[in-house]
Amino acid sequence: MENSETRHWKLNLAMMWFSQLMVITGFAGVIPFIPLFFKNMGITDEGECGIYVSLFAFFSSLAYAVFLPIWGTLSDRYGVKIMLLRGTFGTAFIFPIMGYVENAWLLIALRFLTAACAGTTAAAHALIAKNTPDNRMGFAMGVFSTAYWCGMMLGNVVGGLVVHYWGFASAFWFCGILYFIGGIAVLFAKEDCKPVLKKKQPKTHSRVGVPLLPSFTVAVWLCLIMFLINAFARSFEGNYIAMLVDQLTDKPAYWTGVISAFVSAGALVSGALFGYLADRMDPTKLVVPALALAGVFLIIQATADNLAAFGISRTLMFVTGGGLAPIYQKLLSNITPKRKRGAVFGWTSTFNGIGSMASTLVAGALISFIGTRGIFMTGAILTFLLIPVIIVMMNKITSSSYYRARTAAR
Numbered sequence: 001m002e003n004s005e006t007r008h009w010k011l012n013l014a015m016m017w018f019s020q021l022m023v024i025t026g027f028a029g030v031i032p033f034i035p036l037f038f039k040n041m042g043i044t045d046e047g048e049c050g051i052y053v054s055l056f057a058f059f060s061s062l063a064y065a066v067f068l069p070i071w072g073t074l075s076d077r078y079g080v081k082i083m084l085l086r087g088t089f090g091t092a093f094i095f096p097i098m099g100y101v102e103n104a105w106l107l108i109a110l111r112f113l114t115a116a117c118a119g120t121t122a123a124a125h126a127l128i129a130k131n132t133p134d135n136r137m138g139f140a141m142g143v144f145s146t147a148y149w150c151g152m153m154l155g156n157v158v159g160g161l162v163v164h165y166w167g168f169a170s171a172f173w174f175c176g177i178l179y180f181i182g183g184i185a186v187l188f189a190k191e192d193c194k195p196v197l198k199k200k201q202p203k204t205h206s207r208v209g210v211p212l213l214p215s216f217t218v219a220v221w222l223c224l225i226m227f228l229i230n231a232f233a234r235s236f237e238g239n240y241i242a243m244l245v246d247q248l249t250d251k252p253a254y255w256t257g258v259i260s261a262f263v264s265a266g267a268l269v270s271g272a273l274f275g276y277l278a279d280r281m282d283p284t285k286l287v288v289p290a291l292a293l294a295g296v297f298l299i300i301q302a303t304a305d306n307l308a309a310f311g312i313s314r315t316l317m318f319v320t321g322g323g324l325a326p327i328y329q330k331l332l333s334n335i336t337p338k339r340k341r342g343a344v345f346g347w348t349s350t351f352n353g354i355g356s357m358a359s360t361l362v363a364g365a366l367i368s369f370i371g372t373r374g375i376f377m378t379g380a381i382l383t384f385l386l387i388p389v390i391i392v393m394m395n396k397i398t399s400s401s402y403y404r405a406r407t408a409a410r
Contacts, residue, residue, distance in 0.1 A: 008190035009132040013140050016124040019185035020147040021154075023088060023120050026178030028155025030095070030171050032260055033163050035242040036253055040168065041104060047368035050240065050375075052104050054364025057239045058357050059108050063115035065353030071119050072126065072345060080127040081191045087120040088183030092176045099172030120182070121148070122349040127191065129333050129345060137333050141326040145271035149322065153264030160257015219335045219400035220344060224351045226393045227328060231355025233386040234321075236363055236379035237298065241314075243372045248307050259311040266315045267322025274326050283327045284394050291387050294321040298380035302373050331397060 035053050043049045075083040094114045101107045125144070132140045162171045216224075245259065246252040277286055297317035304310035329348075336344045363375050370378070 012131050012189050015185050015189040017147040019182040021151045022178045022182035024151025025155040026175035028152045029159030030175045050367035051364050053239050054360045056108050057360040059112040060115040061353040061356040063112045065350045067116045068119045068349040069347050083123045084186045087118045090117040092179035095176040096173045099169035122345050126345040141329045145326050146268050149264045149268035153261045156257045156260035160254050163253040219397050222397050223332050228351040228355040231352040232359045233382035235356045235359050237376045240372050262315045263318045266319035270322035290321040295380045295383040302376035
């Protein structure tokens with residue numbers, strides 16, 4: 001039901017959708033081509049390039065893991081909107097600098113800085129979660145996820161063309177400009193669910209130190225761990241798409257963009273459909289077949305000997321599994337009070353980041369021994385192993401008293 005805290009939820013959803021469309025378009029216009037940027041610096045050995053790609057992804061995930069909980073907690077205290085403005089405008093001025101870097105370690109350092117400054121997607125999720133009626137949460141998260149995939153689709157195509165015809169510096173400028181436009185859209189959002197500043201409590205001698213971790217429920221912690229495990233398994237091969245495409249064609253930037261655009265189109269459909277079904281079906285019945293098919297399509301990608309086989313299997317993998325995020329986010333919203341959703345969604349990004357960091361470290365250590373194709377095959381194995389783990393954890397989460405009470409009330 002709508003109330004004073006949710007009366008502008010449609011406006012906020014529209015503004016967050018457009019803002020993230022711009023942000024993700026800019027992001028997708030650069031990041032998928034980073035392996036080729038390293039190669040452009042003169043790092044041509046597959047193993048060495050793979051290690052730098054892993055370090056690039058690792059330090060970006062590290063920045064997310066460290067800083068997003070801070071931004072999430074501050075958003076609960078001072079408001080989500082101001083955190084979005086900080087992230088979009090701040091990152092808009094840093095990204096263009098990266099296009100002129102000629103040293104791999106300096107590029108990695110600047111990526112750490114942009115990731116530490118950003119976190120706009122998590123903040124946008126928090127704004128929607130706080131200002132949307134509970135009975136429309138699955139719909140809102142599903143629609144919002146389409147901004148991600150639309151942005152990925154548009155960014156991949158335009159970014160690939162920009163890199164191919166005008167070079168990497170132009171692509172980084174493209175990214176920065178779109179981040180700035182995304183910040184303009186945030187200005188029009190209405191944060192109805194205002195933060196409540198707590199009064200300072202008098203100090204007592206009985207209090208020893210400050211707890212390092214927030215006091216979430218067991219169900220929330222299980223959900224966060226589920227995000228971590230899922231991120232480890234599902235992001236294992238994601239950083240090496242351009243490297244595998246580079247083995248199949250002499251126009252890697254162009255075809256990486258084209259294939260990634262088709263992938264994003266498939267995921268766009270998947271996100272909208274899964275978001276709709278998340279309000280109506282048992283989440284396990286959606287997640288399990290999606291993961292099983294993702295594992296099969298990853299095996300096809302690992303063994304593909306032409307662009308068509310790789311591109312079609314990659315696209316189908318995201319058609320079936322690209323909409324998992326709204327399900328996980330819906331599940332998390334159902335076990336979290338509105339007043340804590342900013343912090344919880346910030347910690348979600350942290351656990352995603354930890355999973356991605358571990359994934360990139362392991363993949364980076366393995367790529368010199370098993371090659372790029374071996375990384376894709378390992379990703380398939382991990383996806384299959386993820387299925388029983390997700391089943392157990394989701395059953396425990398949905399059996400929690402808070403989840404049952406919330407779902408019964410609706």
